[in-house]
Amino acid sequence: MTSEFELIRQHFTRNGRHTDLGVGDDAALFTPTAGMQLVVSTDMLAEGTHFLPDTDPHDLGWKTLAVNISDIAAMGATPRWGLLALALPSADEAWIAAFARGLFECAQAFDVDLVGGDTTRGPRTLCVTIFGEVPSGHAITRDGAGAGDEVWVTGLPGRAALGLAHLQDRVRLTGTGAAECIAALQRPHPRVAAGRALRDVASAMLDVSDGVAGDLAHILERSGVGAELEVAALPLDALTAFGASQEAARMACLSGGDDYELLFTAPPARRADIERIGAGLDLAITCIGRITDTPGLRIVATDGRVGTAGGYDHFR
Numbered sequence: 001m002t003s004e005f006e007l008i009r010q011h012f013t014r015n016g017r018h019t020d021l022g023v024g025d026d027a028a029l030f031t032p033t034a035g036m037q038l039v040v041s042t043d044m045l046a047e048g049t050h051f052l053p054d055t056d057p058h059d060l061g062w063k064t065l066a067v068n069i070s071d072i073a074a075m076g077a078t079p080r081w082g083l084l085a086l087a088l089p090s091a092d093e094a095w096i097a098a099f100a101r102g103l104f105e106c107a108q109a110f111d112v113d114l115v116g117g118d119t120t121r122g123p124r125t126l127c128v129t130i131f132g133e134v135p136s137g138h139a140i141t142r143d144g145a146g147a148g149d150e151v152w153v154t155g156l157p158g159r160a161a162l163g164l165a166h167l168q169d170r171v172r173l174t175g176t177g178a179a180e181c182i183a184a185l186q187r188p189h190p191r192v193a194a195g196r197a198l199r200d201v202a203s204a205m206l207d208v209s210d211g212v213a214g215d216l217a218h219i220l221e222r223s224g225v226g227a228e229l230e231v232a233a234l235p236l237d238a239l240t241a242f243g244a245s246q247e248a249a250r251m252a253c254l255s256g257g258d259d260y261e262l263l264f265t266a267p268p269a270r271r272a273d274i275e276r277i278g279a280g281l282d283l284a285i286t287c288i289g290r291i292t293d294t295p296g297l298r299i300v301a302t303d304g305r306v307g308t309a310g311g312y313d314h315f316r
Contacts, residue, residue: 206263
């Protein structure tokens with residue numbers, strides 16, 4: 001039987017571009033770039049909660065790193081180094097090899113060095129700690145939104161939730177719609193370039209992991225403000241074109257999760273800058289509401305009625 005250390009050496013040891021000492025010692029060594037602050041985040045994926053037991057391990061390897069890179073993107077930072085901790089029910093070499101291929105494909109795509117980690121036996125759980133860099137004093141946080149700011153979101157939030165609903169037979173999407181939404185669920189593409197471009201434009205920002213409404217509530221709480229979201233402004237037409245009903249599309253966008261798009265606020269005077277960023281990246285960036293002085297999040301329906309919506313919560 002292959003040992004733990006042989007598995008690490010065979011599947012998870014690569015030469016790094018930004019690392020002084022990587023996998024194989026008690027700890028890694030790396031030298032931050034002068035004038036930069038370190039940005040650190042960690043995220044865990046547990047089987048049955050974050051991914052289905054039959055998820056393709058190659059896709060899962062990509063997603064495990066991508067969801068962590070997204071947290072770095074949400075700070076306007078550049079990802080650099082990652083640590084990987086794995087709990088696995090068995091040393092299934094075929095599964096591990098496919099997982100490692102997906103992981104390192106994502107690492108190569110976003111120029112991240114895997115510098116260490118740990119393995120143990122247990123229910124399948126995947127945890128990455130990610131390190132990035134941002135020019136000192138220029139990180140985008142959640143607490144900078146001000147009354148009058150506009151609320152924006154990148155891409156098409158709701159695709160991943162619809163992909164999961166399709167796999168669970170809760171909605172039936174078209175063939176191409178199902179393929180796109182399942183790909184969004186299983187191989188998300190963190191918006192690193194957009195995050196960096198928005199560094200001196202956005203007043204507050206985070207990534208959409210628990211739904212637009214739920215995640216916007218975090219900005220509102222940290223910034224001490226409220227917001228109004230316009231349902232008519234949400235990019236729902238593309239979701240209904242995939243075969244989802246209007247209601248399913250609305251709920252997926254507002255209360256779904258796993259999108260890893262960027263949700264941010266910015267003063268109206270920066271609208272032209274945001275539009276230029278979107279055009280330069282060939283990325284849809286949509287204004288969906290505004291920040292108000294009145295606390296709380298209000299969802300304005302197409303008929304003018306005002307309601308509320310929540311996001312995903314692991315403990316509800």
